Amino acid sequence: MSVKLKNNEVGIFAIGGLGEIGRNMYCVQFQDEIIIMDCGIKFPEDDEMGINYVISDYSYLVKNRDKIKALVVTHGHEDHIGGIPYLLEKIPEIPVYATPFALSLIRGKLEEHGLLKTSKLYEEHEDTVLKFPKLSVSFFRTTHSIPDTLGIAVHTPQGAILFTGDFKLDLTPVMNQPAPDFQEMARLGNEGVLALLSDSTNAEVPTFTKSERFVAKSLHNIITGIDGRIIFATFASNLYRVSTAIQAAVDTGRKVAIFGRSMENGVQNGIDLGYLKIPEGTLVDANEINHTPPEKAMILCTGSQGEPLAALSRIAxxxxxxxxxxxNDTVIFSSNPIPGNTTSVNHLINKLTEAGAKVVHGKIHNVHTSGHGGQEEQKMMIEITKPEYFIPVHGEYRMQVVHTETAQSTGMPADHTFVLKNGDVLALTKDSSRIAGHINIPDVFVDTSGSADVGNVVVRDRQILAEEGLVVVVATVDYKHQRVLAGPDILSRGFVYMRESTDLISAAQKHVYHILREEMAKNPRPSERDIKKAIIENLQDFLYSKTERRPMILPMIIEKK
Known part of the structure; x- marks a missing residue:
């Protein structure tokens, strides 16, 4: 965990968000001051059994907690704020600055974790300026799929470090949200941008991203043409899409019932902050929606990513x-699957279709547009801000590479663009750049209990159990007389069907018997650890030779005193 910055160098590094979609967390360090930008989660891969999401190891920040001046947040999506409770559990004194909608979501998370009363939360806006002895922070307005989206500028003695956050350049946003502030971006560019950290999610898309207003019109037309009940699924935080669905329901005389705790919270926050203006009588509870004629009913719910416990999955x-x-139900998926969720979403769509529902999803129906800019918007961001150095963030490795190529097509020198990995520390001045060390940042897994201490070993064990199965070995031994008194008995779960594998089980029992005798012959008082290790290693090799599978071996040795 070595970081060697010279006194005049600005260090830039990611605690998460590089080589992956999600877990965004980027830091700027100058001398004894650190600014953290966002603190998100990542959804687990399919083989990470029983894991709800993945956060980062915050050890470097804990070790340097006295240097941290602020955590500033670009917007309220989970991959940018979901890790905040886990960070504040370790470093509760960090002041958190966020826009109004993001702050309402953060408060809800901290309350669930019992951290709200001890947290330092402050509201930020596009004209907010945070000043510290050596660094300062300002903001610039962008657009995304959620209200109150800002880019961040960390001002250092060497120039500004700009982080776009998730962005697209939507000139016709919905819900009376303002368009991107090109003037402020240009002003920052003219003052001198040392480095630009830019969203790479749509780096492989060669065009501009369609406006949210285009999708709003398309969704309105689709909803108007549906006769039966509508089940509308989207991200709870995508208030633009929620607003569009509710407005279409109002225009077609439908009542709306909301299902899913995060959707309920999101809508309530939108109402409280004045973003959602819903006519009285539109929102109804579950009992009333069940007694409403189908052509007059809309269900607004969570679960567009196929989450097994979300409302839509339970309905399916x-x-x-x-x-x-x-x-005669019509289910509208107004979102695209997050990488890693495609299989779950497809499974859910199949379930709904089998149950007789009509499912509307995908780009073909124009029910979703990305909140991330394509290559043309990425070029515009570079041309407007005119950075000296360029760092693609928030994207898988190939996306980062393509984004650097896009930057180079605008005239950026190749040696001024950097494809970094989480933990790489880039040291910059106006005239120099170098890698100044690497921070070790292992994954931290959070399971369904909310515990953030599920280690890699546990996840690996779950993978083995799922793929190879379990074999339990039970034996009673008398070390004094070097005898096996009972067993060894072998039980199999998920490895082989025991009634049809009697020959294999019998051969395995004999194999373990000989292992026990050999270990006791070597040492009259062998340790239980050595005995178990010998059984695991030898039996795994034996079973692999017979089946080409390596189940988890769980020895249980009972010693007769």
Missing amino acids: NGTHRQISLQP
């Missing part, structure tokens, strides 16, 4: 306590 599985599918 028939396990929802209040809502069941009806033959």
